[in-house]
Amino acid sequence: MPILSKEEAQALLKKVLSYSKAEECEASLFGSEGGNIRYALNAVSTAGDISTTGLSVTSAYGKKSASANIDEFDDAALERVVRRSEELAQLAPENPEREEMPGPATFKEAITYNPKTAAMTPDTRADLVAKSLDVTKKAGLSAAGFLENSTTFSAVMNSKGFFAYNKGTNVIFSVTTRNDAGTASGYAARGFTDVSKLDTESATRIATMKANASIGARALEPGKYTVILEPVAATYLLENMFRFDARSADEGRSFLSKKGGGTRLGEQLMDEKVTIYSDPFDPDLPASTWGRDGLPREKTVWIDKGVVKTLSYNRYYAKKKGVAPQAGPENIIMMGGNTSLEEMIKSTEKGILVSRLWYIRMVDPQVLLLTGLTRDGTFYIENGEIKFPVKNFRFNESPVIMLNNLEALGKPERSISVESYRSYMIPPMKVRDFTFSSLSDAV
Amino acid sequence: MKRRDFLYLSGIGATALMLPGLPSLGNPVDQAAALEYVDVKIKKELADAALNTAKAKGASYADVRIGRYFNQAIITRENRVQNIGSGESYGVGIRVIANGCWGFAATNLMTKEGMAATAAKAVAVAKANAKIGGKPVELAPQKGYGEVSWKTPIEKNAFEVPIKEKVDLLLNANGIATAAGASFVNSSIFAVNEQKYFASTDGSYIDQDIHRIYPNFTISKVDRELGVFETIRGSSSPKGLGYEYLTPSDSEKVTGVVTRYKNRYDLLEDIKQMSRVASEKVMAKSVEPGKYDLVLDPSHLWLTIHESVGHPTELDRVLGYEANFAGTSFLTLDKWRSKNFHFGSEHVNIVGDKLQYGSLGAVGYDDEGVKCGKWDIIKDGVLVNYQAIRDQAHIIGLNASQGCCYAQSWSDVQFQRMPNVSLQPGKTPLSVDEMIKNVKKGIYIIGDGSFSIDQQRYNFQFGGQMFYEIKDGKIAGMLNDVAYQANTQEFWNSCVAVCDEKDYRLGGSFNDGKGQPSQSSAVSHGSSTARFNGVNVINTKRKIG
Numbered sequence: 002m003p004i005l006s007k008e009e010a011q012a013l014l015k016k017v018l019s020y021s022k023a024e025e026c027e028a029s030l031f032g033s034e035g036g037n038i039r040y041a042l043n044a045v046s047t048a049g050d051i052s053t054t055g056l057s058v059t060s061a062y063g064k065k066s067a068s069a070n071i072d073e074f075d076d077a078a079l080e081r082v083v084r085r086s087e088e089l090a091q092l093a094p095e096n097p098e099r100e101e102m103p104g105p106a107t108f109k110e111a112i113t114y115n116p117k118t119a120a121m122t123p124d125t126r127a128d129l130v131a132k133s134l135d136v137t138k139k140a141g142l143s144a145a146g147f148l149e150n151s152t153t154f155s156a157v158m159n160s161k162g163f164f165a166y167n168k169g170t171n172v173i174f175s176v177t178t179r180n181d182a183g184t185a186s187g188y189a190a191r192g193f194t195d196v197s198k199l200d201t202e203s204a205t206r207i208a209t210m211k212a213n214a215s216i217g218a219r220a221l222e223p224g225k226y227t228v229i230l231e232p233v234a235a236t237y238l239l240e241n242m243f244r245f246d247a248r249s250a251d252e253g254r255s256f257l258s259k260k261g262g263g264t265r266l267g268e269q270l271m272d273e274k275v276t277i278y279s280d281p282f283d284p285d286l287p288a289s290t291w292g293r294d295g296l297p298r299e300k301t302v303w304i305d306k307g308v309v310k311t312l313s314y315n316r317y318y319a320k321k322k323g324v325a326p327q328a329g330p331e332n333i334i335m336m337g338g339n340t341s342l343e344e345m346i347k348s349t350e351k352g353i354l355v356s357r358l359w360y361i362r363m364v365d366p367q368v369l370l371l372t373g374l375t376r377d378g379t380f381y382i383e384n385g386e387i388k389f390p391v392k393n394f395r396f397n398e399s400p401v402i403m404l405n406n407l408e409a410l411g412k413p414e415r416s417i418s419v420e421s422y423r424s425y426m427i428p429p430m431k432v433r434d435f436t437f438s439s440l441s442d443a444v
Numbered sequence: 445m446k447r448r449d450f451l452y453l454s455g456i457g458a459t460a461l462m463l464p465g466l467p468s469l470g471n472p473v474d475q476a477a478a479l480e481y482v483d484v485k486i487k488k489e490l491a492d493a494a495l496n497t498a499k500a501k502g503a504s505y506a507d508v509r510i511g512r513y514f515n516q517a518i519i520t521r522e523n524r525v526q527n528i529g530s531g532e533s534y535g536v537g538i539r540v541i542a543n544g545c546w547g548f549a550a551t552n553l554m555t556k557e558g559m560a561a562t563a564a565k566a567v568a569v570a571k572a573n574a575k576i577g578g579k580p581v582e583l584a585p586q587k588g589y590g591e592v593s594w595k596t597p598i599e600k601n602a603f604e605v606p607i608k609e610k611v612d613l614l615l616n617a618n619g620i621a622t623a624a625g626a627s628f629v630n631s632s633i634f635a636v637n638e639q640k641y642f643a644s645t646d647g648s649y650i651d652q653d654i655h656r657i658y659p660n661f662t663i664s665k666v667d668r669e670l671g672v673f674e675t676i677r678g679s680s681s682p683k684g685l686g687y688e689y690l691t692p693s694d695s696e697k698v699t700g701v702v703t704r705y706k707n708r709y710d711l712l713e714d715i716k717q718m719s720r721v722a723s724e725k726v727m728a729k730s731v732e733p734g735k736y737d738l739v740l741d742p743s744h745l746w747l748t749i750h751e752s753v754g755h756p757t758e759l760d761r762v763l764g765y766e767a768n769f770a771g772t773s774f775l776t777l778d779k780w781r782s783k784n785f786h787f788g789s790e791h792v793n794i795v796g797d798k799l800q801y802g803s804l805g806a807v808g809y810d811d812e813g814v815k816c817g818k819w820d821i822i823k824d825g826v827l828v829n830y831q832a833i834r835d836q837a838h839i840i841g842l843n844a845s846q847g848c849c850y851a852q853s854w855s856d857v858q859f860q861r862m863p864n865v866s867l868q869p870g871k872t873p874l875s876v877d878e879m880i881k882n883v884k885k886g887i888y889i890i891g892d893g894s895f896s897i898d899q900q901r902y903n904f905q906f907g908g909q910m911f912y913e914i915k916d917g918k919i920a921g922m923l924n925d926v927a928y929q930a931n932t933q934e935f936w937n938s939c940v941a942v943c944d945e946k947d948y949r950l951g952g953s954f955n956d957g958k959g960q961p962s963q964s965s966a967v968s969h970g971s972s973t974a975r976f977n978g979v980n981v982i983n984t985k986r987k988i989g
Contacts (some may be wrong), residue, residue, distance in 0.1 A: 036569070037960070037961060038573065038578075039768075039959075039960050041580075041763075041764050041765040041767060041768070042579020042763070042764050042765070043578065043767075044576065044577065044579060045545060045546070045573040045576055045578060046546070046765050047546055047548065047859060048546065048547060048570075048572075048573050049547075049548035049549060049550065049551045049566075049567050049569065049856075049857050050548070050550075050565055050566075050569050051548075051549070051550045051855050051856075052550070052551065053550075053552065054552070067527075067529070067530075068527075068528075068529050068530075069528065069529075069530050069531075069532075070529070070531040070532060070533075072532070072533050072534060073534060073552070076926075078788075085530065089528050089530065089607065092528075092607045092608055093525055093528050093605075093607070093611070094524070094525050094611055094615070095524075096524050096525055096526065097524060098524065098526075107881075123569045123572040123573070124572050127572045127573055127575060127576055128574075130576060131575075131576050134576065143764065143767075145764060145765070145767035145768035146768050147768055147960035147961075147963060149771070149960070175768055175769075175960075177636050177767045177768040179764070179767060179772075182777070183772070186671055188768075198519050198727065200580055223973060244655065248793045248821050252627070252664075252666065252667035253627070253667075253668050253671070253673055254627075254628070254630060254666055254673045254675070256988065257672075258671065259671070260668075260669075260670070260671030261669060261671065262668045262773060270988075277479055277729060291744065358896065359771070359899055360503075360896045360897055360899070361896070362894050362895055362896045363894060364894045364905075364907060364984045365925075365984055365985070366675075367672065367673060367984065368986045368987060368988045369988075370984060370986050372894065372905050372927075373894070373896055373901065374898045374899075376771075376898070376899055378784070391804040391902075393898060395896070395898075395903055395905060395929065397905075397982070397984065397986075398743060399988060401988045402986065402988055405988075407794050419769075422961075422962075438643050438905075438982060439903060439905075440903070440927065441898040441903035442493075442900070442902040442903070442931070443771070443898035443899050443901075443902050443903065444773070444900065444902035
């Protein structure tokens, strides 16, 4: 039941809509099937096999609408959820921003599904984890990790003839390796659509190397440093910036708001090495070709050579502003450069190599000022060489300011955010004047 | 016999297990059915089907959680409703120990066949993982309670209150803010009802009905000419209460520079005062960085307690089970064993409490069938205990779990989650005014803001909603761009006074994330206003080109 084919989803949604008495009705189905293993102290701590399917129905009468969700699929439940959304919609006050539901549309078939990932079982997961544990046991370190695979689908149909379907797979793996004394910690994270690309052994070896290299960290004075951010570190920091919404910018409450009114569309906001775009057909980071708003997802450049190129407009706001609707990003790819991580280190007179960042939170949304800490491998670089591990720093920095201080970019790689687990294509980067504000004793 | 019981017993199975609609969406017809609960007899039969299969397949222990989760969200901005949503989720999570290893599986196929198949899957998962090796699970003994029940002591079920009443309240509030000069205002009411049934091979069958509510708003004030904006949130807290939380009561108010609220909230009064505060905040002067004595209101301090006391005393973190995500803890077992680790000053007394009225964490029994209670974590400044569940209790010499197990849904595996962790009020009478009177150079912080702490909980940085400068014992006006940074142990040792119980209030988090895959839980933290001397304050103002 959890993963319906296009035809099965279409049939079920048709049945749901057949119960509708509202002026407009939209039904959306989503399902997920998969499992996970969590391990710590070199043994499995929790593991599960989970499947869920849900249905959401939105009914509308003119400018009044409401939705209701359910995870039961007998005929009575389907009718009940439709009635409930209708009752709620009739009670709802008018929303002047409600747009009519979209009519028929066609979308290209996405490349988000991989049968090998979909076929994973508790045993294949256990095998992948066993490979990771072999590495840490041999290295005399303790591993804590997480492996999760999922197959998901979503389908939307409305009473005006719109239908769209997508199915995808994902596997994520992360591991932290520590020594018994608590003086060493290393980390690696991977995410793929196709599980055959996942090598838990080599990822764990990297985490192990980082852990061993981090022993004996020394304290450096906080202050402004040139930093080299590995993709996992840069991804988590930049994730906070990937909202290119026109409305909040127009309203004066975004980093994309212009002093005196309006947005910063067309302005040079960052270094010209920065180009950020979305593309559902990126082979390393495929995404759905449509969104819940009924809008297509196509290749879209958001920041072009540092200039704000595109802002997103939902259908209501686009109409109000007299522009074409533009969906927000479904995936994010930041273009890279030709500088390898080794070359970045070699060209650094004095700087810090950052493996991972942690607990990033917004301090000031006007300038996207964020705070957070380094973690799991922070190293001092002097005269082109890694000299010694350093204690972790707290930083207070804005990704927008940081991308103005960009010195070099490497090749983008698929990285997962260590908090949201979303995947991005982000290059390693070298940045000057990055602000570290205090030291942390954490390992 | 009720219709759905008939359908169930007639063997039609899942399709027959009729669940009522969301309680009281304003429709009188729906309402009668909505407040019906699934009969405990049916839940017991389903649970027994799962337990029996698990045992037959080789499980040495099994527990079953049948959960119906309802939620309702009403979201507005300015003069319009953006969304009215309701959710209902019904299913079962089955956890087993087989070959010494945990296994878990979940389904929403609510038939005896669904139970059996899922229990068998959970055993298969456990056996696959047991091959990897590791120490066998050791469970603290737990007697079965037989058939028992518990309910959040609410006065008014939020799901019975008509949608229109909630919408009218929010739009009325938004109107007050707009009239008072807010550029934008967003407001919302979230309500949650967890109907949870727990059964285990220990012989417990526990039926619980849990309610939570969270009304809030955000006011934005934009100065387009200057290109600046400020936002401020309401003074409400999420609560383990029913809709009675939204019935104002003077006895539940704490007056001062702004009015704050205990277990009853006055939304309309609060949005009026916060509209004024938002205008003041835009004009507030930027803080001079340096050392200040901080006077921290409970609406702010709850979050500092949560991050710097709640998380580092989670035993699973201490042991290394969270190392890959949230991290470990500086409060290692040797510090606890020494019985002499001074976490804070003698004013710092912190308890774990799963029973407190109005709190988000209050339940009768946790998600592994342990009756809940209250215990000391920090006593007179010294670390004396942690927060543990059944498979950890033996590690700290306990012969029973402390009842800290929770799963966000039937589809997630339960694990150790924070109970309400609260700073006890001072024992000698002390008001906030008296506390401020003795501060020469300080900042009075109300409301929670930005927060960040490292993976072992040493170094933290907190912002806030409202910052008032204290000069020579008097409030000297509003400040902006304030954040404080400290080391957890130094910070709690700089606590020189805690106000008495008259000022005690609960703050809390409706969505506290932990674990992989990440799960959300709701938890409260209480305190009275407390003073911390000589804390490092930074200025967070930056500019982009």
